Amino acid sequence: MIGPWDRVEGSSHDDELDSGVEARIADPLWMLARQWQVGELRGDDAGSPAVARLNWTSIPLRSYRPGGGPDEPMPTSSSLERMVEATAPPTYGAGALYWATRLAGQISRRLVRQGLDDAVDLLRGGFPLADDGTTVALRGAGTTAAALARGRGFDGAAVFSDSTRTTAALAPLPAERREQVDAVITRWRADVSARFGIPAADAWDEHRLEYQFSLTAATTPDASDPDVVLTADKYTGGHLDWYSFDIDPGRQRADQPTATPAAANDEADRSVAVLPTPVRYSGMPAPRWWAFEDGDVHFGDIAADPGDLGRLLLADYATGYGNDWFSVPLRLPIATLTRVTGVHVFDTMGRRVEVPCAALLDDRKPGRRAFRLYELTGDTSVADGQAPLLFVPPSLSGSEVGPALDRVEFVRDEAANLVWAVERLVEGPTGRSVDRLQQWRTSTPPESPPESPPGSPSGSPPARVSPVGRRGGAAAADAWRYRIEAAAPPYWIPFLPLRTGNGAQIRLRRARMQDWQLLDPAVVGARSELLRTDRPMSIDEEEVPRGGITVQRRWQAARWTDGSMQVWLQRSKRPGTGERSSGLRWDGLDDHLTS
Known part of the structure; x- marks a missing residue:
């Protein structure tokens, strides 16, 4: 015996949903069936929402x-x-040199405009710039710019931070001119602090x-x-x-x-009455089945597998429930945590309907609520019988990002069983990045050609030596070359594993290569602000995955809500590009003619 049916549903083996949303013309019974399927034959004794009153609390x-x-x-x-x-501004390498000369130029221009040229001379004599050997610059224009900055400029960063030393340097000035200089320097320090983000503590x-x-x-x-x-x-x-x-x-x-x-505008409870508006999106179909639609309606490619819940919900909402959803605007202050405590809707029939919190309805079986939207992890409001908190952070909608000043790639080298920090870019003395590979190549002298054999004419090409063991060639002692170690580039800084305490936790600690002592000190080791060598550095081993990571330092600028310009130095971490090989190996035998 076949019992009564609750509903009739069609079944299709095709992933395309186009045939289900097409309004094909058939017999009148088919048209009635389509209207019944989309719910147009069901009459509801309800009115349209006219006013919605929202109650909320802001923290x-x-x-x-x-x-x-x-x-x-x-x-x-x-x-x-x-x-x-x-x-904080850089205090190491060429970045510190550029920052110091940049601030020196700012305060010098202000003093010269006020006719205080003698104060500039005193600051230049009291705050000289010494070469600490950590500046990275290309030969030619880079080294010339660094020498010019040290010879003609002074340490403006020290003038900005050390008021006691500045007062001592300006002591030879008369009292009246010294007061004028102090006023100019005080205003300059306030402007620098307001413009550049200089934090009291680093996060x-x-x-x-x-x-x-x-x-x-x-x-x-x-x-x-x-x-x-x-x-x-x-x-x-x-x-x-x-x-x-x-x-x-x-x-x-x-x-x-x-x-x-709390201020008057930070009080707990607030209430506002707003007008509900239907939820629509561009290209959405008409809410009625037999309504005429314009050319903007476009379903697009709405192919969906049975498990593609998102597209199925969108197609169901657009075709069957498009006129059942309304939105109400609520303007919230930034830097607050907000909880909506009540939503009351008044319809055109004069009835008042209270809209409950969807999160509380879904949590009728505590601990089994799987769908969460805009909820913070760790929020226990729903468990306490309250609506969840909504956080509105005081964040930017966009910013202007400058070119990378420092770029360090942390990569894994499985052949050498090491983690390397590859310094690709380092800030130079002109405020622009310097390619470490280019700096290494331009600072390394070319290899001298092999010496001619004794008795050969001057200027004749060197004799070609056939490798040992090659047919037709004479045996020679220098045909094969034994390498104890094939070194990595000097801007590849090794990080060695080091256990912390008695546990299994491993940290990667920065180290040095022994062959660096044979190379030019200006091209070896870490030179960026991210890997500064004036203090030890170690990173957690799990922070460097197999694909590696890339850390950069750059300037950013943005406008805040009051129209002020804000500039700050930002560090960021992004995924790397995969494993690398440094070329480091030991006990190698190379063919002299092919190596």
Whole structure:
């Protein structure tokens, strides 16, 4: 016996959905069936939404903590990217030379405009630029620019940071002129600090080559409830958004400063009435089955496998439920955590409908909710019977990125069983990058030709020596060459594995090659700000995958909401391009004629 059917569904073995959305003309029964399938024969005693009232709560961000440093008040005049990514000006190599001369040029122009030329001479004598041997420059224009900067310029970075030394250098000036110079230098320091992002503490983790920081939001003005802590432990640079953060549940810092009373615009509850609008997109079909459509309607390639849930939902929404979805705008302040506490819709029939939170409806079986949208990891709001939090970070919509100043590629060399840091680009004395390979080639003298055999005429070509063991050739001692070691290029810096403590954790520590002592000191070793050699450096072994990583340093510029120009030095980490071979090998026997 065949029981009653709940519904009739068609089955197709074709992945194309075109035939299902085509309005083919057949008999009247077929037309009625199509209207019944899309729900046009079902009458609903409902009205269209007219007004929607939204209630929400905003929690402002209170403090920012870079890495393991102290808490800082959350600024309102800077973007979050600049606050996190900004690094201190370079203090090593050619980058430090260019930064010092750049600042020196700025303060010199300001003093000359005010007729204080004698102060420039005093600063030049009190802040000389010495050659520390770490400058990378190409022979010719590069070395000339470095020598000119040291001879004609002075250390403007020291003038900016060391006020005591600056006062001592300007002591020979008369009191009145010294006051004028101090006023010019004070304004210049304020302008440099406002324009360039110079952080008090660095959020860059040198062991993981990533940014680590956290933000704190005060839940109540009197700090009676635990604060919400947002952590970002794996930010690699670029753009910050809500998905870059996780909530650390149940964490409240004991060293937080006393909370200040919230402003009037930061109060807890807010409410607004808005007009709902239908959800539409370009090329969407008409909401009625037999309505005339214009030429903009385009289904495109909507082929979908049975498991392609996203396309199936889009096709179902566009054809069957296009007039059932409405959106309501809600303008939220930046740098806040927001929770929508209620949505009430008033329709044209005069009824009031409360729209429940979809996350709470999906969590009727706790712990089995699989679909989450715009929710922060670690948010326990749904488990507590509340709507989830929505984070609106004070981030940029876009920025202008300059060319790479430093570029270091961390690669794995399986043949040598090493990790190398390959310095491709290093900032030069003119503020532009210098190719280390080109610098090595231009600084290495060409190999001298082999000497002519004794008794041969002067200027005659050297005698050709046949290799040992080759038929028809005479045996010679220098036909084959034994190499104890085939060295890697001098700008390939090795990182050796080193165990930390008694566990199995391994860190890669920067090392030196023994053959560097036989080469020109100007071309060997690390010279970039990313691999500066004035301090030890080690990175976690798991941070260098098989494909490698690339770390860069460059300038960025952007406009903030108040129209101010913000400039900062940014470091970023990106995936590498695969394994490399450095050419390092030992105990090799080379053919002298073919090697």
